Amino acid sequence: MLEEKNDNLLNADGNGTDSIESTTAAAAPIEATEITTEPVAEAPIANVNQTIIEAIADTNAEESEDVSLKERHDIPMQDYDALSMESLVDELNTLVTNEKVLSIKDHVEEIKKAFLAKYNHLIEEKKEEFLAENQDPNEEFQYHFPLKSKFDTIYSVYRNHKNEHFKNLQSSLKNNLENRLAIVEELKELINPQANIKDILKHFNDLRERWKNAGPIPKDKYNHVWNNYHFHVENFYDYLHLDREARDIDFKHNLEQKQKIVARVEELIQEEDINKAFRELQDLHRIWKEEIGPVSREHREEIWNQFSDLTKQMHDKRELLFEKLRGAEVENLEKKKEIIAQIEVLATEKVNAHAQWLAQIEKVEALRAAFFAAGKVPAEVNEATWTAFKTAVRNFNSFKNSFYKDIKKDQNDNLSKKQALVAKAKELQESTDFASSTPIMKQIQEEWKKIGHVPRKHSDKIWKEFKDACNHYFDKLKEQKNEENGEEVAAFENKKAYLETLRAFQLTGDHKTDLDGIKLHIQNWKAYGKVPFARRHIEGKFNKILDALFEKLSLSKKDSDMMRFANRMDQLSESNDSRKLESEKIFLIRKIEEVQNEIFQLENNIQFFTNTKNAKKENSIVLEVRKNIAIHKESLEVWKEKLKQLRNLKQE
Numbered sequence: 265m266l267e268e269k270n271d272n273l274l275n276a277d278g279n280g281t282d283s284i285e286s287t288t289a290a291a292a293p294i295e296a297t298e299i300t301t302e303p304v305a306e307a308p309i310a311n312v313n314q315t316i317i318e319a320i321a322d323t324n325a326e327e328s329e330d331v332s333l334k335e336r337h338d339i340p341m342q343d344y345d346a347l348s349m350e351s352l353v354d355e356l357n358t359l360v361t362n363e364k365v366l367s368i369k370d371h372v373e374e375i376k377k378a379f380l381a382k383y384n385h386l387i388e389e390k391k392e393e394f395l396a397e398n399q400d401p402n403e404e405f406q407y408h409f410p411l412k413s414k415f416d417t418i419y420s421v422y423r424n425h426k427n428e429h430f431k432n433l434q435s436s437l438k439n440n441l442e443n444r445l446a447i448v449e450e451l452k453e454l455i456n457p458q459a460n461i462k463d464i465l466k467h468f469n470d471l472r473e474r475w476k477n478a479g480p481i482p483k484d485k486y487n488h489v490w491n492n493y494h495f496h497v498e499n500f501y502d503y504l505h506l507d508r509e510a511r512d513i514d515f516k517h518n519l520e521q522k523q524k525i526v527a528r529v530e531e532l533i534q535e536e537d538i539n540k541a542f543r544e545l546q547d548l549h550r551i552w553k554e555e556i557g558p559v560s561r562e563h564r565e566e567i568w569n570q571f572s573d574l575t576k577q578m579h580d581k582r583e584l585l586f587e588k589l590r591g592a593e594v595e596n597l598e599k600k601k602e603i604i605a606q607i608e609v610l611a612t613e614k615v616n617a618h619a620q621w622l623a624q625i626e627k628v629e630a631l632r633a634a635f636f637a638a639g640k641v642p643a644e645v646n647e648a649t650w651t652a653f654k655t656a657v658r659n660f661n662s663f664k665n666s667f668y669k670d671i672k673k674d675q676n677d678n679l680s681k682k683q684a685l686v687a688k689a690k691e692l693q694e695s696t697d698f699a700s701s702t703p704i705m706k707q708i709q710e711e712w713k714k715i716g717h718v719p720r721k722h723s724d725k726i727w728k729e730f731k732d733a734c735n736h737y738f739d740k741l742k743e744q745k746n747e748e749n750g751e752e753v754a755a756f757e758n759k760k761a762y763l764e765t766l767r768a769f770q771l772t773g774d775h776k777t778d779l780d781g782i783k784l785h786i787q788n789w790k791a792y793g794k795v796p797f798a799r800r801h802i803e804g805k806f807n808k809i810l811d812a813l814f815e816k817l818s819l820s821k822k823d824s825d826m827m828r829f830a831n832r833m834d835q836l837s838e839s840n841d842s843r844k845l846e847s848e849k850i851f852l853i854r855k856i857e858e859v860q861n862e863i864f865q866l867e868n869n870i871q872f873f874t875n876t877k878n879a880k881k882e883n884s885i886v887l888e889v890r891k892n893i894a895i896h897k898e899s900l901e902v903w904k905e906k907l908k909q910l911r912n913l914k915q916e
Contacts, residue, residue, distance in 0.1 A: 313572045316579045339363060339371060344378040346637050349386075349411055352379045357418050365425040372422055382636075383412055385654055392661050440479040444489055447475050451496040468500060490553065498558055515560040522559060522567050525552055529574040538585045545578050590642060597641040600649055603631050604656045611660040618671075621664060628660055672719070679718040682726050685711060689733035698741050703842055705737055749796065756795040759802050762788065766809050771816055782813055807832065829906050845910070852907040859900045866893045 339359070344352060356375050359368045390407045450471055454464055481489060525548050535541035552571065559567060610628055615621055641649050685708050692708075695701040718726060766785055771778045795802055833848070870889050 313576050316576055339368060341371060341374070343639050344374045345381075346639055347378065348636070349379055349382050349415075352382075353411055353415050353418065356415065356422075360418055360422045360425070365422065365429045368422075369426070372419070376419065379415055381650060383409070383415075385657070388654070388658065389661050392658070392665055395665075437480060437482050441481040441485055441489070444475065444478050444481060444493070447471050447478065448489070448493055448496060451493070451500060454500055472497075512560070514557065515563075518557045519559040519563055519567065521556045522552060522571070525556075526567065526570050526574060529571065529578065533574065533577055533581065538582050542578060542582050545575065549575070593640050593642045596639040597645060597649065599638045600635055600641060600653065603635045603638070604649075604652050607631050607653075607656040607660055611656065611663050615667075621667060624660075625664065628657065632657065675717055675719050678716045679722055679726065681715050682712065682718060682730065685715075686726060686730045686733065689730055689737070693733045693737045694740075695737070696740075696744075698744060701737070702741060705734065709734060752794050752796045755793040756799045756802060758792045759789065759795060759806070762792070763802070763805060763809070766806070769813070771813070782810070786810070826902070826905060826909075830909060833910055849907070849910055852903055852910065856900065856903045856907065859896050859903060863893055863896045863900065866896070 342355070344355070347355065352375050356372065356379075359371055359375075386409070387407060391405050394405045394407075450467075454468055454471075456464070475493065529545060529548060532541040532544055558564070607628060610624055610631075613624065615624060635653055640646075689705065689708055692701050692705055712730060717723070766789075769781065769785065771781075789806055833845075866889050870886055870893075
């Protein structure tokens with residue numbers, strides 16, 4: 265209680281008995297008063313006013329214990345739930361570095377609650393992902409989050425500062441309490457009929473000055489100690505029976521001060537910044553109680569009721585503000601419910617591709633950010649809302665993880681396939697048989713490209729092993745080719761000069777001699793070896809001269825064709841051009857199929873003509889068809905012979 269206790273002066277209106285005896289009688293119960301004794305009952309007031317004023321008194325009691333608590337009202341309390349973990353850590357660091365420890369107590373606890381809620385939610389998600397990806401029961405979940413370490417470090421600094429502050433504060437509060445209790449005891453002793461009034465007054469003023477400078481005391485003792493102090497001060501006034509003029513002047517001064525406070529509260533009711541106005545109202549209550557003395561009995565109840573009623577008006581105005589804030593919180597609650605509902609829907613939408621899941625995850629991340637940015641909800645549903653949000657996200661993650669658990673087996677199969685390719689590549693990486701190993705290494709690389717993803721924790725390692733083995737082999741191949749390059753250039757120069765010899769070659773007319781001469785030229789040409797890739801056009805010039813010689817040579821078309829084919833295939837084989845060899849093979853197989861189909865069709869046509877009634881008239885057509893069949897069969901033999909020759913060449 266505030267003024268109604270403080271202004272409870274006995275006979276303060278001056279109508280009491282003037283005798284020393286009656287004053288002494290009034291003082292008798294004071295001697296028995298202890299710190300736990302309640303002050304004399306005050307005039308009755310409305311219960312609601314009393315509740316409001318007691319709440320203000322409790323706040324002032326807390327802040328009187330440590331004046332730094334007042335500063336927390338000047339530090340804005342943000343919606344910490346809406347901040348990211350990074351922003352929470354930055355805000356914590358700013359407060360701990362720049363503000364007094366107790367003035368940020370509430371802020372720090374709100375930051376801690378918001379950070380740990382988000383951190384624990386993150387850890388739950390990471391653990392679910394870990395369990396989905398790791399089937400080994402012996403492998404323990406571990407997740408290092410550097411931001412948590414930073415948060416713990418800053419919070420530890422805050423906690424150490426707070427402990428040190430409380431340690432120093434408790435000692436000071438204890439000493440101040442003992443000092444104030446001693447002053448109260450001395451006030452009791454002032455009521456002494458035998459003492460000189462002037463000495464008593466001087467002692468009384470000294471006690472009031474000591475009380476003013478005695479410092480803060482524990483908040484749980486604050487109201488009791490202040491009320492007892494004022495109780496004995498008021499009784500001392502009654503005991504002294506001060507002359508009316510001096511007392512009236514004191515009462516008048518106190519009344520004027522309290523009227524000024526009432527006038528200021530009337531102004532504060534019109535203040536737009538309600539929180540700021542209410543803070544000043546708390547200060548005015550403290551001044552009313554701690555710094556201003558009593559007023560005359562005739563004005564006491566009236567001035568107190570004015571102050572009390574205005575306090576209630578300010579409180580009601582503040583409550584309206586809180587109602588608006590609660591309305592905003594209800595709107596935020598609806599937003600968060602809608603976000604939770606959307607996440608719950610995403611937790612049931614089945615998708616079957618990694619890219620689709622990435623899109624779903626992106627949607628949930630956006631909804632998560634919107635949830636945190638939506639603002640505060642009513643305190644009574646805050647925990648339930650947070651739990652519903654966590655459950656929705658957890659269900660989505662479980663749904664997502666079940667998909668990735670299914671593809672985990674495929675990834676492990678892919679890992680086995682890639683490990684086999686790595687082993688094969690390592691086996692060939694030291695090979696010097698480049699002609700046979702190079703196609704295999706290229707094939708291994710093609711197979712690698714076709715294999716899908718492997719588990720993430722093995723991906724980098726197995727790729728490095730494969731890449732290192734392939735690079736090692738192809739680096740050796742490159743070195744070997746560089747060594748051979750000089751020989752290829754020499755082969756080109758030799759073949760270039762040999763073309764002139766070949767152009768000067770003349771047929772004798774003797775079939776066997778000419779054929780042997782051409783074959784010798786082919787052998788000589790091959791003996792020079794391969795030429796650089798960029799100069800392989802010289803092979804075309806050689807073939808062109810050979811074609812001209814074959815045209816002049818009296819060979820059958822089949823023999824001529826086969827010799828040309830054999831020469832061309834030898835050149836492809838020597839150049840290790842496996843792609844062109846394979847293309848040639850496919851071409852031959854298709855030609856064989858085409859000729860066989862043509863033969864089959866012609867034979868069907870003959871069957872048709874021979875089955876007609878006028879078969880004799882069709883003899884000329886049948887003969888023409890049979891002739892075509894014979895030509896196709898001869899062509900078929902050539903194509904088959906070429907294919908056989910090519911296959912024998914590849915086997916070699």
